[in-house]
Amino acid sequence: MKYIDEFRDGALARQIAERIAAEADPAQRYRFMEFCGGHTHAISRYGVLELLPENVRMIHGPGCPVCVLPIGRLDMAIDLALHQRVILCTYGDTLRVPASEQLSLLKAKARGADIRMVYSAADALQLAQQNPEREVVFFAIGFETTTPPTALVIDAAARQGVANFSVLCNHVLTPPAIRAILDGASAAERATAEIQGFVGPAHVSIVIGSDPYARFAREYRKPVVIAGFEPLDVLQAILMLLRQVNEGRAEVENEFTRAVSPGGNLRAQALMEQVFELRPAFEWRGLGSLAHSALQIRPAYRQHDAEHRFGLNYRSVADHKSCECGAILRGVKEPRECKIFGTVCTPENPIGSCMVSSEGACAAHYTYGRFRDIPLVPVAAEALTA
Amino acid sequence: MEHEQGLIELGGIRKSISLALVPEAVVGDYVIVHVGHAIGLLDPEEAQRTLDIFAQLERFQEAPPLPQMQPLAPRPPLESTQPVKELTP
Numbered sequence: 101m102k103y104i105d106e107f108r109d110g111a112l113a114r115q116i117a118e119r120i121a122a123e124a125d126p127a128q129r130y131r132f133m134e135f136c137g138g139h140t141h142a143i144s145r146y147g148v149l150e151l152l153p154e155n156v157r158m159i160h161g162p163g164c165p166v167c168v169l170p171i172g173r174l175d176m177a178i179d180l181a182l183h184q185r186v187i188l189c190t191y192g193d194t195l196r197v198p199a200s201e202q203l204s205l206l207k208a209k210a211r212g213a214d215i216r217m218v219y220s221a222a223d224a225l226q227l228a229q230q231n232p233e234r235e236v237v238f239f240a241i242g243f244e245t246t247t248p249p250t251a252l253v254i255d256a257a258a259r260q261g262v263a264n265f266s267v268l269c270n271h272v273l274t275p276p277a278i279r280a281i282l283d284g285a286s287a288a289e290r291a292t293a294e295i296q297g298f299v300g301p302a303h304v305s306i307v308i309g310s311d312p313y314a315r316f317a318r319e320y321r322k323p324v325v326i327a328g329f330e331p332l333d334v335l336q337a338i339l340m341l342l343r344q345v346n347e348g349r350a351e352v353e354n355e356f357t358r359a360v361s362p363g364g365n366l367r368a369q370a371l372m373e374q375v376f377e378l379r380p381a382f383e384w385r386g387l388g389s390l391a392h393s394a395l396q397i398r399p400a401y402r403q404h405d406a407e408h409r410f411g412l413n414y415r416s417v418a419d420h421k422s423c424e425c426g427a428i429l430r431g432v433k434e435p436r437e438c439k440i441f442g443t444v445c446t447p448e449n450p451i452g453s454c455m456v457s458s459e460g461a462c463a464a465h466y467t468y469g470r471f472r473d474i475p476l477v478p479v480a481a482e483a484l485t486a
Numbered sequence: 487m488e489h490e491q492g493l494i495e496l497g498g499i500r501k502s503i504s505l506a507l508v509p510e511a512v513v514g515d516y517v518i519v520h521v522g523h524a525i526g527l528l529d530p531e532e533a534q535r536t537l538d539i540f541a542q543l544e545r546f547q548e549a550p551p552l553p554q555m556q557p558l559a560p561r562p563p564l565e566s567t568q569p570v571k572e573l574t575p
Binding site: 101102103106107109112115116119191219220221222223242245246248249252303306307332333336355357358359360365367368371 | 496497503504506507508509516518520521522523525526527528529530532533535536537539540543569
């Protein structure tokens with residue numbers, strides 16, 4: 101596939117890795133965070149970690165839409181589907197996220213709730229048009245990549261007068277999450293999770309551009325390198341971050357110039373601005389409640405706002421007490437440090453949200469990396485002869 | 487205009503997606519697709535420039551070629567680079 105295969109070349113990947121190894125200062129430890137779940141997936145799937153020297157570490161960030169969705173927001177969706185009997189439309193990866201009372205959207209569906217998996221927000225609007233006698237709610241999640249499509253359908257529903265269609269909006273913003281990581285939950289965590297630079301998101305940056313990251317470079321003195329989702333993109337970005345650290349620079353650099361511009365997709369931004377406004381506060385799984393970190397539907401489109409239409413109220417629910425998703429999302433713990441990882445919590449039976457989506461740190465490590473943690477034990481000769 | 491659809495192709499799979507967010511796309515362009523919507527255009531010149539940076543690295547090192555990296559499992563084409571085949575209103 102053109103523009104994909106070229107960026108997965110194994111021989112070139114090894115050469116970039118050799119450059120990284122050659123330029124990494126052996127006396128120094130490098131800790132970079134890939135913010136985005138798409139990068140987490142690529143790093144795990146293509147074995148990028150194995151190509152990096154020991155002193156270059158990648159920390160998984162919170163840029164996984166399903167992972168940061170708190171239980172309370174899922175409970176709202178389940179309530180709509182189970183008790184208000186709406187047709188609830190959702191992207192596939194929210195279906196298995198654990199909610200309250202050992203429920204998930206999938207288990208609610210098994211109890212008779214009408215929950216439909218859709219590929220696109222436009223499919224949800226179409227369902228509403230086909231079922232005028234039913235209330236149809238689109239459970240909208242995601243960062244700035246999925247937000248413009250949601251804005252399109254809300255605007256279309258308003259203009260076409262699709263009165264039975266509404267959206268339960270959970271859209272969140274990337275820059276406030278990066279700021280939350282940098283500010284840290286506590287001084288102790290900040291010390292353990294000292295991050296020297298960020299691999300900036302690919303698709304989010306296509307929409308918002310590279311300019312919004314400038315303040316992290318300026319105010320926090322952290323380099324940001326925006327990278328595409330292919331393994332060579334990620335490796336090249338790591339090399340660029342390492343060079344910035346070595347040269348004492350903190351700049352926004354763009355490895356993904358084939359799709360990301362400084363200003364981003366202005367049409368998508370204008371649509372988001374037209375339909376959404378900043379939510380005063382939103383609770384993120386792992387990061388807690390963050391001011392001005394998410395979007396809500398503007399009053400002009402209130403008729404299509406499920407929270408308003410059904411009088412929904414958010415109730416905060418604590419995560420499972422053994423689950424380390426919170427610390428993993430803040431970059432202070434790794435999946436293998438969670439005592440239920442791979443035992444009680446598996447992709448088939450996830451306890452925490454990070455085990456659900458393929459972009460989640462735990463699911464990615466479970467699928468592609470968990471056997472790395474098991475040391476190879478040489479069989480002693482006497483054990484064989486005994 | 488805002489409901490303009492385009493037919494894209496990815497490795498032989500064709501799918502109709504929305505071009506409402508990238509109305510400037512024309513047949514033959516490569517678009518980045520996310521949840522059924524093109525969110526951006528791919529700039530072939532910039533793609534080549536990035537590949538050239540990798541190639542410079544290759545000349546610099548002259549390492550023997552190694553087998554291609556292969557994905558372990560197929561991934562659904564939710565987000566990928568795909569050429570636009572045709573436009574429908």
